[in-house]
Amino acid sequence: EDKVVQSPLSLVVHEGDTVTLNCSYEVTNFRSLLWYKQEKKAPTFLFMLTSSGIEKKSGRLSSILDKKELFSILNITATQTGDSAVYLCAVVGFDIAGTYKYIFGTGTRLKVLA
Amino acid sequence: EAQVTQNPRYLITVTGKKLTVTCSQNMNHEYMSWYRQDPGLGLRQIYYSMNVEVTDKGDVPEGYKVSRKEKRNFPLILESPSPNQTSLYFCASNPNPGLAGIYRETQYFGPGTRLLVL
Numbered sequence: 001e002d003k004v005v006q007s008p009l010s011l012v013v014h015e016g017d018t019v020t021l022n023c024s025y026e027v028t029n030f031r032s033l034l035w036y037k038q039e040k041k042a043p044t045f046l047f048m049l050t051s052s053g054i055e056k057k058s059g060r061l062s063s064i065l066d067k068k069e070l071f072s073i074l075n076i077t078a079t080q081t082g083d084s085a086v087y088l089c090a091v092v093g094f095d096i097a098g099t100y101k102y103i104f105g106t107g108t109r110l111k112v113l114a
Numbered sequence: 115e116a117q118v119t120q121n122p123r124y125l126i127t128v129t130g131k132k133l134t135v136t137c138s139q140n141m142n143h144e145y146m147s148w149y150r151q152d153p154g155l156g157l158r159q160i161y162y163s164m165n166v167e168v169t170d171k172g173d174v175p176e177g178y179k180v181s182r183k184e185k186r187n188f189p190l191i192l193e194s195p196s197p198n199q200t201s202l203y204f205c206a207s208n209p210n211p212g213l214a215g216i217y218r219e220t221q222y223f224g225p226g227t228r229l230l231v232l
Contacts, residue, residue, distance in 0.1 A: 031219065032219050034219060034220065034221075041225060041226065042204060042223035042224060042225055042226055043157075043204075043221075043223050044223075045220045045221070048219060048220055088156070088157065090157070092219045099162075099164055099170060100219065101159060101162065101172060101173075102147070102157075102159050102221075103159075103173075104149075104156045104157040104158070105156055106154060106155060106156035107156055
């Protein structure tokens with residue numbers, strides 16, 4: 001059965017700290033891995049990763065994928081209170097018929113204290 | 115403005131009373147899907163549609179129906195809602211393949227519909 005596991009479930013840090021969020025997966029016919037940020041509304045897209053070892057960066061956020069070990073990490077440096085959210089990891093499985101399905105992890109809830 | 119809209123945003127209903135949650139996108143996207151989000155379970159895909167008249171079951175399709183008669187709309191139908199369908203529902207659509215600089219898998223989510231079934 002396909003699954004995506006995120007850890008930790010919840011994290012509380014102070015502003016300025018660096019955090020690392022983990023996502024491991026077991027998904028047949030892996031296509032890509034996506035990270036989303038969800039505040040009190042719909043998820044918003046952060047990164048898509050398809051190749052191992054290539055870091056994606058956007059400001060203080062960065063992410064990398066290891067397809068051999070089947071995991072990804074999301075790093076946030078110099079955290080700010082505005083980073084407080086649930087971070088979701090999703091893996092896209094792709095089949096030969098051209099359809100793809102999404103498997104989401106349960107998310108990591110990050111709270112950044114001022 | 116490119117967007118995915120859902121209606122209603124909040125709904126309280128009773129067991130067995132049929133309801134429909136509408137979803138519409140104005141980006142000419144082919145791929146659309148429905149999710150439910152529950153505490154501790156994350157987002158789970160209910161149904162998805164690759165294009166008009168093409169729909170497939172996701173991970174949790176029981177108790178739900180969908181239709182895709184036109185590209186922009188993808189309604190979610192609960193024929194006989196039950197309390198275990200109380201949840202937060204999201205509709206999403208994906209960019210079409212072949213668009214330069216756009217990842218096909220990145221989803222645009224609607225604002226969500228919070229449903230309570232009594």
